[in-house]
Amino acid sequence: MLKAFAELSTPLVADACVRVGVGLRVAPAGVGPVVAGRRVAGRVLPVRHYGSVDVFLEAFGAAEPGDVLVVDNGGRVDEACLGDLAVLEAKAAGVAGVVVWGLHRDTPELVEIGLPLFSYGALPLGPLRLDEREPEALVTARFGTHLVSAGDVVFGDADGVLFVPAARVDEVLEVAGGIARTERAQAERIRSGDTLRRQTAFDDYLVRRAADPSYSFRQHLRRVGGAIEE
Incomplete structure (x- = not known):
């Protein structure tokens, strides 16, 4: 284990x-x-x-x-x-x-x-x-x-x-591994100058939230494939 x-x-x-x-x-x-x-x-x-x-x-x-x-x-x-x-x-x-x-x-x-x-x-x-x-x-x-x-x-x-x-351990560890790979890739992109705001299309999120206050950042991250909150 x-x-x-x-x-x-x-x-x-x-x-x-x-x-x-x-x-x-x-x-x-x-x-x-x-x-x-x-x-x-x-x-x-x-x-x-x-x-x-x-x-x-x-x-x-x-x-x-x-x-x-x-x-x-x-x-x-x-x-x-x-x-x-x-x-x-x-x-x-x-x-x-x-x-x-x-x-x-x-x-x-x-x-x-x-x-x-x-x-x-x-x-x-x-x-x-x-x-x-x-x-x-x-x-x-x-x-x-x-x-x-x-x-x-x-x-x-x-x-x-x-x-x-x-x-549930095997399932949890498999998903954790996927999140880890996503986060490592995001971190490397930040180091290379591609900000997290750009990666997560944060400006687009703000526009969508303004139109629909119920639209959460977690929903947005799932849509764009981010992993920083779960």
């Missing part, structure tokens, strides 16, 4: 979801890579954290190579829910990355381990609580307002994290 995502980005995947009608499930702003430039893509391995590492160890028993551990810690910023030992064990289990709705710790060790990890950031303090575990602890994970499961694929890069149903 990471190979298929290699030439794409989360903005392109998001735009493709809009294009094909896949509901957007984007992680809250602020979730990003611990190490700049790291990317992640793979099937969701969901887990809900309750204060103890045992739930991670249990999840790893069901991991398949290339899975991405998606940790629901409720977006808490008063504790770091995992550190170097849990991430090292994830790597040993064949997990391709970790995405946390919350915080991490042991940053220097995590950098050395090298497994891509996304979170809100770092905090020295680990969990001081032990909450009652829910039956869905290894079935689904909440991430912001969204619920994800092994039926989803997660993508992450410098712009953030989002989730796509596994059944």
Whole structure:
């Protein structure tokens, strides 16, 4: 999955979801890579954290190579829910990355381990609580307002994290690739002096909008083959 995502980005995947009608499930702003430039893509391995590492160890028993551990810690910023030992064990289990709705710790060790990890950031303090575990602890994970499961694929890069149903991934990535090619061609033309306004026939758009206020720029872009808004 990471190979298929290699030439794409989360903005392109998001735009493709809009294009094909896949509901957007984007992680809250602020979730990003611990190490700049790291990317992640793979099937969701969901887990809900309750204060103890045992739930991670249990999840790893069901991991398949290339899975991405998606940790629901409720977006808490008063504790770091995992550190170097849990991430090292994830790597040993064949997990391709970790995405946390919350915080991490042991940053220097995590950098050395090298497994891509996304979170809100770092905090020295680990969990001081032990909450009652829910039956869905290894079935689904909440991430912001969204619920994800092994039926989803997660993508992450410098712009953030989002989730796509596994059944629609091939379609979404194909469309994202088409948008990428269009945008690269547009960018090259701008660099060569052909402005985006000229490429998108922006003056024509203004004339049409004046005659029909309901005519949107997105409609116009679809007509002329632009891709800058979706």
